[in-house]
Amino acid sequence: KNEVEQSPQNLTAQEGEFITINCSYSVGISALHWLQQHPGGGIVSLFMLSSGKKKHGRLIATINIQEKHSSLHITASHPRDSAVYICAVAWGGAQKLVFGQGTRLTINP
């Protein structure tokens, strides 16, 4: 069984701050997904990565396979970034997706 832990569980910051959300997992994986859940409930996929680093706009995701760890960074944070960020790992032949408990991010103006 793969355990996925995210930290912190809650994060409040001021607009413009650099944000880091961490994800650790216990068993080797095929890929790691970062997802964003809006207050209304809908979930949007941000990144899927299996090595290295990906960047999309102000968002950057990195993964260290040896350390079994991934980080999601947000540069120049904005109130519209306020959401729950969820890490999910694909393992078991890549057909199982295990989710972390989420990190609730609040960006104040």
Added chain:
Amino acid sequence: ETGVTQTPRHLVMGMTNKKSLKCEQHLGHNAMYWYKQSAKKPLELMFVYSLEERVENNSVPSRFSPECPNSSHLFLHLHTLQPEDSALYLCASSQDLSFSGNTIYFGEGSWLTVV
């Protein structure tokens, strides 16, 4: 707009009612999923369908009954639910069952309250 549409968005039902949640995907995907999200808990997989065939039933009580009439539509039939079944129910789809090369697309979710 993710290409996955769920209805209704909100549902309140009594414990003796029968209702259904509907999911439709316009992405041409072969795999569809039902997830349950309870307060302060990670998403829990309920059912997986691949090419309209159920491939996983994650020890879900029989009061939840899925149906996949074709690869674009997925239903979750609900009957004699309990108050602890109140949660957000999310439908998702992916190109196939592999998550190492495929993005997962979620609907907006159906907020269910059982009274």
